[in-house]
Amino acid sequence: GGGSGGGAATGFEVVSLVPVAGVDASHLLQLCASIESGSSHPLARSLVTAARERGIDFIPLEQIEEIGGQGLWSPTADGDLLCGNAQLLAERQVDVSLLTAAADDLAEKGCSLIYLALNGHLLGVIGLADKIKDNAVEALSRLRALGLKTVLVTGDRRVVAQQVAAELGIEHVEAEVRPEQKLLTVEKYQKQGAFVGMVGDGINDAPALAKADIGIAIGSGTDVAKE
Numbered sequence: 626g627g628g629s630g631g632g633a634a635t636g637f638e639v640v641s642l643v644p645v646a647g648v649d650a651s652h653l654l655q656l657c658a659s660i661e662s663g664s665s666h667p668l669a670r671s672l673v674t675a676a677r678e679r680g681i682d683f684i685p686l687e688q689i690e691e692i693g694g695q696g697l698w699s700p701t702a703d704g705d706l707l708c709g710n711a712q713l714l715a716e717r718q719v720d721v722s723l724l725t726a727a728a729d730d731l732a733e734k735g736c737s738l739i740y741l742a743l744n745g746h747l748l749g750v751i752g753l754a755d756k757i758k759d760n761a762v763e764a765l766s767r768l769r770a771l772g773l774k775t776v777l778v779t780g781d782r783r784v785v786a787q788q789v790a791a792e793l794g795i796e797h798v799e800a801e802v803r804p805e806q807k808l809l810t811v812e813k814y815q816k817q818g819a820f821v822g823m824v825g826d827g828i829n830d831a832p833a834l835a836k837a838d839i840g841i842a843i844g845s846g847t848d849v850a851k852e
Contacts, residue, residue: 637671640736641752643727651681653749657741659684660697660708665826668737671753694780694804694829696739704744714740714747724750735788737781755789765793774819778802778810778833807833 642650658676661669662683676683686699686706695716696709707713711728714721719742721728728738728750736752765775776797777790786800799810807825811833814821823830823837834840 636756636758637668637737637753638756639671639675639751640754641731642749643724643731643752644749645723645747648748650749651679653741653751654679655681655684656706656743656748657708657739657751659686660689660699660706663689664691664697666829667826668739668753672739672751701743705742707742708739710738711740714742717742717745719745719747721747721750723747732782732784735785737785755785757789757792761793765795769794773822776814778807780804780829804829805832808836811836 639654642653644650644653654672654676658673658681661672664670686701689697689699691697692709692713695713696707698708699706705717707717707719711721719740721740724747731738731750731752734752734754736754739751739753741748741751768775774797775793775795776799777786777793777795778799779786780802781800783798783800786798789795790798802810807823807830811821811823815836815838821837822839822841823834824841824843825831825834826843830842834842
């Protein structure tokens, strides 16, 4: 999905819009929400919600392609539109150095970062903060009371993952895990003799959900996971 991270226990809220000089912050969010509107990823849903709350109209995009674990790409009349993590832009030779200081500041605060670029040029970065769902702490404590070991598996950066895990009381963290590596993570715990239940959004997580002893798909990705 757009960026990495998210899951059953957390949602996200947009906390910072940082456009490059000459780009309007609302235009940055408009482009980002327009390309993310077709994704069910938790980060994408949060961006769409933020745009709707600000009364921003979406731009119709005819073709949107998901690039696993990195973000989204769409061809437009003004050039290729990229929306995702720093790795997505780096692989397409987009220079993000203009916003390195701002991005580092947001990252230190524990934000997940979504970059936007058009026609090879950086437009801005958006910072999203994890917003833990009201019932997540209780749900996880009840799982632990059943004798289950809880593990947070995420593509997000380690510092963010550890902050969330600490708030939720999750004992083990597997961070910076690419979608295709989630399957290997499930196998790792199975080889240790564990009976593994995997909870995921059902799209990026489909192979891991299938490999787990119990696969629990959440949200609109359930049909994809079953396939």
